[in-house]
Amino acid sequence: AACGFMNDTRTSFSDKELATMMYNAANIYYNSSGNLQYNCIDPTNCGDPGTANLGGAALGWPWQECSEIVIDMCARGGKSDFFWDECNGNSTALLIATCVSQFQNFNWSSAVWNMNAVPILYGLSVAHASNIIPHSKCSGLDNRFRQGHLDPWSGGGFKASSDGVEQDRGIYIMEIPGAAHHLDLRTPNTCDPNSVKNARFQIVGILDCWINGCTSPPRLTPLPAFADSNSENCTDVNHGYPWGQAVSSSLTPTTGFAMLVLLLRSFFF
Secondary structure (H helix, E strand, O other), X not given: OHHHHHOOOOOOXXXXXXXXXXXXXXXXXXXXXXXOOOOOOOHHHHOOXXXXXXXXXXXXXXXXXXXXXXXXXXXXXOOOOOOOEOOOOOHHHHHHHHHHHHOHHHOOOHHHOOOOXXXXXXXXXXXXXXXXXXXXXXXXXXXXXXOOOOOOOHHHXXXXXXXXXXXXXXXXXXXXXXXXXXXXXXXXXOOOOHHHHHHHHHHHHHHHHHHHOOOXXXXXXXXXXXXXXXXXXXXXXXXXXXXXXXXXXXXXXOOOOOOOEEEEEOOOO
């Protein structure tokens, strides 16, 4: 949708035309309803709307990046990037400077940063993956990797072909046709496509096995093909589990097995 405002094939534009294209494209994110009379896009004044619901502004996603979840990511400039080169050949230095600035009241230093935590604990490297949200539970860790092919994060996402992705180890890659950004974590809705409903159902089974134990890791079953609900009367569905999905014996929890769960959801709108 955003690209639709920037696909003019002309080769010459006024500054106003270019700024208007960027404004309309950005408003898909900042003002999707079109009803806001004003926007604030300066996170130093109004916070970052992309992370505003993760808890305290600094203690949500930024603290994850500055403690154990290290993402090698910065603008590298060049002909295909309208940003300047902020990496300067050393993306780690940029991340350290960001953390020092973000947590100066905590006297943060790189000594706080356990850059090898994930590889040491789980034998996986997620240095080039994006959108990693860990949730600790006793001695286990539940990591969910979410990305979308039309999402700006998709280029850096954890892939099914990545080293160490094995269901026998309780590591799952789930690509959900027709799923919006984080849709599987949002309140179920009557207009959700069946692929999302089935994905939620399987994810619940996997997490139940992780929490309560099971004799062997559950096996993912293929998701149904995407089918639009074709409904404009959308309402939330509370306490609706299993959302019309059939119970699979492969997801039936028993005892004696605890696992690491890695879930990736992609093919977003």
